[in-house]
Amino acid sequence: MTESEKLFEEIFSEKEIYFRRVPTSSPRTPDYQVIVNDSYSYWEVKELEKNDDEAKILNQQKPEIYSVDSTRVENSIKSACGQFKDYKVTNYPCVVVLYDSREFEIMDVLFHQFVQTAMLGKAEYMHQKDGSLVEIKRNHGLLTKRKRYISAVAVMHQKTRKMVFYHNPNANIPLVSSDLLKKFEDQFQAVFKEKRLEWIRV
Secondary structure (H helix, E strand, C coil), X not given: CCHHHHHHHHHHHHCCXXXXXXXXXXXXXXXXXXXXXXXXXXXEEEEECCCHHHHHHHCCCCCCCCCCCXXXXXXXXXXXXXXXXXXXXXXXXXXXXXXXXXXXXXXXXXXXXHHHHHHHCCEEEEECCXXXXXXXXXXXXXXXXXXXXXXXXXXXXXXXXXXXXXXXXXXXXXXXXXXCHHHCCCEEEEEEECCEEEEEEC
16 A cells, blocks of 8 residues: 555545545556445545656755656646546546655645646736736646546645645536535635636635
8 A cells, every 4th residue: 555545545534434445457447436425436546756856856965945847747647537437437526636755855846736737727827017917828738628527636745634625617527515525624616717717715
């Protein structure tokens, strides 16, 4: 069992949410099936570990805080999507859980923003005369028009033992206000506000 799976099971056990591991098989499978009030959902936990370049940084005598716009966030979501499709559960709510297990010095300090961008695309802005920014274009993200079976992407934290949920506004089966997610405090939904996309707490 990985560090991320152990933490996931501890959090769900503490919140008295019923889950079971999906038996590993071929084709690929998600990690967990979660059942609340006869409602089923499927969850895949992805753990980000340090790569060779990051290991070199840690070996420096005085490593500095380091952050790159890593493609690993996007690739982890893509991989999870493939597992849901292979297991043929795309008619149920599916949730991708990301866990950054890297040392503090090499963690992406903008990890949550990378998740948002991977989900709904990178925006381009224009300065107004009053100094404000207006979103003029947004490139498609992984969940802009596709993968509507992904209900949310969650970021899991070891120290706080919390999960932060970013709901997919294009999901076929949203989990916003569901009995399951009522047990979690930190949830955000993307909405268009004043001509730009904003993540607001729900």
